[in-house]
Amino acid sequence: MSIGLALVERMGELTRERHGPMALANAERNRPLIGKSLACLRNVSIGEDEAIVIASGPSVAKRNPGPRLKDYRGALIAADSAFVYCLRHGRVPDLVVTVDPHPTRIVRWFGDPAMETTDDYFRRQDLEPRHEQEIQANAETLDLMARHAKGVRIALSTSSSEAVVKRVHELGMDVHWWNPMHDDPDEPDSITARLFEANRLPCVNAGGNVGSAAWMMAHAVLGKKRVALVGFDFAYYPDTPYTRTQYYREAVDLVGSDNLDQVFMRIHNPYLGQWFYTDPAYMWYRTALLDMARDADCKTINCTEGGIVFGDAIDFQPLDSFLT
């Protein structure tokens, strides 16, 4: 087994070690601030009987779905990282979702008024090119949020950082709280069950990342029966240098710069006739999403037009086909 695949098997455990205590500490700190529950959105009619969920994989810059989403009549659900992209294309999402507990990075997706230092996390990743000019991008985000974020629904996870919680309230967003599942709530001594007893908020299986959490909201909360995915690459285009991947530094520390091929995995997308490569975290997200899609009460159609998210429970087609 390659090092990459071995790491995929450990991603759940590594995520729990890395973010579990932080997420629970955030939940405890956020408890006095909890207002409306995500349950208020359960089966609420938003848009037509279908949804598009947008994340911010590298295909967003290459395929530019924004102009095609402007007049979409279904519900548009955005991962936090894709919120500003939607605003830049003149479409306010019907729901924004956030979950990652990181103390300083996630607030940047909402514009960070306190930004003092740059963080090459944003420049290193294969995101939209605007992120390479971090200070300028943050200024643009601050401006767009000031003009459009007020009243926008957000599914705010109890795991969210103090900075994110403060920011979305300052913006006047319409906050709906939820718990991400940390473990199986039916198991004895479950952390999720204890969290639920403490705050009585719905617990959602987030699938490891905010995009999958947003997909879960589309069908399991809003009750959408057809859900399209945009910007769900969970992979890199083959010409992307390893240096522009999310865990490049960690991969170098693990295997050395001469052995990086052992960490990354290559996958052929037969719908596009194209190869992509992926890292252990993205591969874990992909496996989890395919697993969850098999169990979902909706049809999932991947309209990313790139990447590696396809399988028996997820159709793959161009965004224009879904929209017509």
Add this chain to the structure above:
Amino acid sequence: MSELLKGNFKTKQTVEAPEAKPESLEDRFEKAAMKRLGGSIAYVAKRKVLWDK
């Protein structure tokens, strides 16, 4: 200390305490890298939403 921990019988074979292997620089890098890997939040197989218990 050895006086205090003196035993009251003799072992048939000589017992040697294993020496602790010093952690290499590579091991430390690997551990540090593993701590920084992972997703955003946990994934729980085949559960959707827990609305109530």
